[in-house]
Amino acid sequence: DTGVSQDPRHKITKRGQNVTFRCDPISExxxxxxxxxxxxxxxxxxxxxxxEAQLEKSRLLSDRFSAERPKGSFSTLExxxxxxxxxxxxxxxxxxxxxxxxxYFGPGTRLTVT
Amino acid sequence: GIQVExxxxxxxxxxxxxSTLRCNFSDSVNNLQWFHQNPWGQLINLxxxxxxxxQNGRLSATTVATERYSLLYISSSQTTDSGVYFCAVVLPxxxxxxxxxxxxxxxxxx
Numbered sequence: 574d575t576g577v578s579q580d581p582r583h584k585i586t587k588r589g590q591n592v593t594f595r596c597d598p599i600s601e602x603x604x605x606x607x608x609x610x611x612x613x614x615x616x617x618x619x620x621x622x623x624x625e626a627q628l629e630k631s632r633l634l635s636d637r638f639s640a641e642r643p644k645g646s647f648s649t650l651e652x653x654x655x656x657x658x659x660x661x662x663x664x665x666x667x668x669x670x671x672x673x674x675x676x677y678f679g680p681g682t683r684l685t686v687t
Numbered sequence: 688g689i690q691v692e693x694x695x696x697x698x699x700x701x702x703x704x705x706s707t708l709r710c711n712f713s714d715s716v717n718n719l720q721w722f723h724q725n726p727w728g729q730l731i732n733l734x735x736x737x738x739x740x741x742q743n744g745r746l747s748a749t750t751v752a753t754e755r756y757s758l759l760y761i762s763s764s765q766t767t768d769s770g771v772y773f774c775a776v777v778l779p780x781x782x783x784x785x786x787x788x789x790x791x792x793x794x795x796x797x
Contacts, residue, residue: 616787618784629782677732678729680729
């Protein structure tokens with residue numbers, strides 16, 4: 574039974590570059606969530622998918638951010654034209670459908686924009 | 688929007704001591720989870736506890752949904768308990784998105 578996995582674990586990029594992160598949820602989970610955590614804060618919701626459909630996006634998700642979940646399996650989060658303010662831990666979680674099920678988190682991708 | 692407040696923000700204990708962490712929330716919730724964030728940043732599930740009391744080893748949690756708070760008890764603390772503890776709630780509706788508190792940073796000294 575594998576948990577949620579994320580790749581890469583760490584990413585250092587220069588301002589203006591594009592980056593893409595991947596999340597593989599627990600296999601039977603059809604909900605997938607992305608959160609962002611900055612230093613000293615709790616994670617904040619970015620977006621979520623049920624199967625392949627993206628059902629909600631936070632206002633934190635600017636036009637430079639895009640997320641996909643083709644075929645309802647893994648998901649990717651892309652940040653275009655990165656800014657220093659994008660430096661954060663990006664966390665992915667998955668659960669069974671509905672809000673009554675426990676969410677399980679991956680190890681996160683720590684992004685540093687120089 | 689809903690407010691999720693955790694107290695205390697920081698806590699220093701001697702190994703072997705007991706502690707209680709509190710989470711207050713300002714509106715009705717469908718779900719509440721407690722997490723421990725390890726030094727590498729991973730969120731470890733401790734409890735899924737929308738109401739009632741659960742125990743797991745030295746840890747236990749109680750949520751009183753009608754009074755909008757939850758408590759996490761750590762007994763006989765160990766140095767490996769150090770880290771940040773988060774509570775997170777889910778509002779009624781079907782999105783399931785978690786809204787986190789600011790966390791309690793626990794340091795257990797040997």
